[in-house]
Amino acid sequence: MFEQLDFATFYSVDTTQRDRFCQDLVSSLRQNGFVRLINHGISSDDIDRAFETVCPPMSRKWKYRNANRDFKSRDFFELPLEEKLKSPHPPTANPHRGYTAFGIENVSAVSNYGNGAKLPVLNDMKESYDIGYEHDNLYANIWPPSGVHDAFEPTFTSFFASAYNAEIAILQALSLGLRLPPQTLSQLHVEKANELRLTHYPAVSRKEFSHSTRIAAHTDFGTITLLFQDCVGGLQMEFPRGSGKFVDVESGGPHECILNVGDCLEKWTGLPSARHRVHLPERLQRDDDQMDESMVDERYSIAYFAKPDRAASLRPLLGDLKHSDEEGYMTAGEFQRMRISQTY
Numbered sequence: 001m002f003e004q005l006d007f008a009t010f011y012s013v014d015t016t017q018r019d020r021f022c023q024d025l026v027s028s029l030r031q032n033g034f035v036r037l038i039n040h041g042i043s044s045d046d047i048d049r050a051f052e053t054v055c056p057p058m059s060r061k062w063k064y065r066n067a068n069r070d071f072k073s074r075d076f077f078e079l080p081l082e083e084k085l086k087s088p089h090p091p092t093a094n095p096h097r098g099y100t101a102f103g104i105e106n107v108s109a110v111s112n113y114g115n116g117a118k119l120p121v122l123n124d125m126k127e128s129y130d131i132g133y134e135h136d137n138l139y140a141n142i143w144p145p146s147g148v149h150d151a152f153e154p155t156f157t158s159f160f161a162s163a164y165n166a167e168i169a170i171l172q173a174l175s176l177g178l179r180l181p182p183q184t185l186s187q188l189h190v191e192k193a194n195e196l197r198l199t200h201y202p203a204v205s206r207k208e209f210s211h212s213t214r215i216a217a218h219t220d221f222g223t224i225t226l227l228f229q230d231c232v233g234g235l236q237m238e239f240p241r242g243s244g245k246f247v248d249v250e251s252g253g254p255h256e257c258i259l260n261v262g263d264c265l266e267k268w269t270g271l272p273s274a275r276h277r278v279h280l281p282e283r284l285q286r287d288d289d290q291m292d293e294s295m296v297d298e299r300y301s302i303a304y305f306a307k308p309d310r311a312a313s314l315r316p317l318l319g320d321l322k323h324s325d326e327e328g329y330m331t332a333g334e335f336q337r338m339r340i341s342q343t344y
């Protein structure tokens, strides 16, 4: 149902085709706040390796390579809790680095951002791992210590670098599509204040979804998010925007990127930040709405949050955008701290 665009067209030698692609990209984002993207610049090998590092073979819904690698080097989330807790996320929101166990973070606390509605608190059913740029000058990474999972750090350091290159190309395409000079957005993203988040949603029974969710409805805080998911499903977007109704984004497999608009890009350009959640996939919902004991598969995702340089102003980049609230003139760093402090 939702459009899939081929980012390879951005590199077309025919500039008319390239320009049309950039405009299609922007108009798709303007309509839905997100778009499905293939040939986005992160190689299938990088994506496979990243999933193989966090996700046990049984839950992969695609063929995995290197099947004879040792168990530990494949799947971080399968390690015993005490091993995972050797690289813990601190109890505070910042630095947003390291492992967060099941039940700690509740995104529903920020669900009402931007619309003022009071929503019931839903518990998130997930565990996750947050990673930043290896040379970030504000926050150091928290890696599993030697011997716990030795493939983890090199895999995600390299994934981060590929994702950054993809991010810069996408920001150039967006600038062109918005009829801005091509480097307008990319030059606000040189510091690499970006974050990578690996998430595991354990298998739970259907009845859990009557009072909990996988990740509550929210918008992402950064500029754009490049999201990769396995084939289990359950990622849902608010559609139509502002309706409070959520529809499934069918998984196009782990190599497809779901490109989301985040809050900072909305402030700069007016493209709408995508409100999304991960819940019970529609195909598992029943007419009678009876929740039962049957199990819903575990799910894995990798989200790369491209974020502006911390000192960058969130002042609108397009002249016709009215400045609507005080946060409009915050720096991106201030805005990120404000948003993240609400989730822990």
Ligand SMILES: O=C(O)CCC(=O)C(=O)O
Binding pocket: 197, 199, 215, 220, 227, 229, 235, 276, 277, 278, 300, 301, 302, 303
């Ligand atoms: O797991 C997913 O597909 C979405 C995760 C997400 O939205 C987030 O971490 O912000």
Ligand SMILES: [Fe+2]
Binding pocket: 218, 219, 220, 276
């Ligand atoms: Fe998100």
